Amino acid sequence: MMIGDATNRGQTPGNTDILMSKTRFFDRWAPTYDWLLPSVFYQAIHLRLIEYVQVSSQANVLDIGCGTGRLLDRLAHDFPALQGTGLDLSLEMIRQARANKRHRPRLIFIQGVSHAMPFTDNQFEAAFSTISFLHYPDPQRVLQEVNRVLQPGGKFYLVDFTVPEWKTKEPRRFLSPVSVHFYSRQAREGMGAEAGFTCIGHHYLLGPVLLTIFQKT
Numbered sequence: 496m497m498i499g500d501a502t503n504r505g506q507t508p509g510n511t512d513i514l515m516s517k518t519r520f521f522d523r524w525a526p527t528y529d530w531l532l533p534s535v536f537y538q539a540i541h542l543r544l545i546e547y548v549q550v551s552s553q554a555n556v557l558d559i560g561c562g563t564g565r566l567l568d569r570l571a572h573d574f575p576a577l578q579g580t581g582l583d584l585s586l587e588m589i590r591q592a593r594a595n596k597r598h599r600p601r602l603i604f605i606q607g608v609s610h611a612m613p614f615t616d617n618q619f620e621a622a623f624s625t626i627s628f629l630h631y632p633d634p635q636r637v638l639q640e641v642n643r644v645l646q647p648g649g650k651f652y653l654v655d656f657t658v659p660e661w662k663t664k665e666p667r668r669f670l671s672p673v674s675v676h677f678y679s680r681q682a683r684e685g686m687g688a689e690a691g692f693t694c695i696g697h698h699y700l701l702g703p704v705l706l707t708i709f710q711k712t
Contacts, residue, residue, distance in 0.1 A: 536701075537562075537626060541569050543700040544625065544654055547708065552576050554620040557644065559609050559637075560584070560627025564592035564602065571598040580614075582607050610636045614644045621645075625654040626704075629675040638690035645711045651692065653683065657705040683707045 544566075550556060553576040558567050561581030571577050581604040583589050592604040607613050609624075610633055622641050631637045641651050658677045678686070684694045684707075692709035700706050 538565055538569075540625060540654060540700050540704055541566050544623075544652065544706060545569060545573060547696075547698055547706060548621070548652065549650070550574065550577065550621050554578070555618070556580075557582065557614070557619045557622040559612075559622060559624045559641070560630070561592060561604060562588050562627075564595060564597065564604060566623060566625055567602050568595070568597045571601055577601065579603075580605060580619075582609065582612060584608055610640060612640050612644055616643055617646045618644050619646065620649050622649070622651045623654070624652070626656070628653055628655045629677060631676075634676070634678075635686055635689065638686055638692065642691045642711055647711055649711045650695075651687075651709040651711070653707045653709065654700065654704060656703050657683075658703075680705065680707065 548570070552574060554574065555578045556567075556570065558564075558579060558581045561567060561583045564581050567579040567581050570579060579598075579602045581589070581592055581602065583592070583604070583606060586606050589604045589606045605613065609627075609631060622645055624641075628634060628637070638651075645651065656677050658679050680697050687694050687707070687709045691712055693712050694707060695710050696708045698706045698708075
């Protein structure tokens with residue numbers, strides 16, 4: 496699947512432009528991604544996240560917006576029989592993940608988009624999204640795709656920045672090199688329910704970074 500084809504599938508012209516802009520941004524960042532401060536922050540979040548992960552010993556899992564593959568590397572280390580697939584919009588991020596050659600052949604990395612994932616129905620036991628959900632111009636469609644590729648009863652671990660409930664019940668948009676949106680617990684629960692998920696818990700991992708655990712019903 497070519498990234499241009501996947502990006503355009505079912506997307507409005509505005510959303511396509513956003514995704515292309517994000518692709519360029521992360522392609523440029525990829526070569527130094529693991530050496531900059533944000534990567535250290537993300538790895539600290541991964542350590543906290545692992546405390547809440549419940550998967551079988553031979554689970555097949557998906558990491559959406561996998562970057563250079565650090566979370567899957569951690570999961571493969573902690574679960575020696577686990578198999579994992581990383582999906583990322585940025586080809587350069589995927590190249591970095593593949594070049595690291597960690598835990599092959601149990602881990603594979605594929606370029607693609609979260610709103611049209613190249614996977615079969617009910618393929619994965621669990622899915623993860625760590626500080627990537629804020630980038631999606633059509634988050635509801637992403638949740639529907641996650642639900643599709645998860646097995647019945649499978650869990651989706653959504654980790655991202657949030658906003659206090661008393662400030663807003665709607666997504667908050669922030670301008671940065673790439674536009675991002677933050678979602679409250681209530682907003683996450685509503686979107687999850689619409690996509691066929693049950694929310695089974697929220698946990699703060701580090702500052703305003705909130706883990707929401709969904710289960711496919």
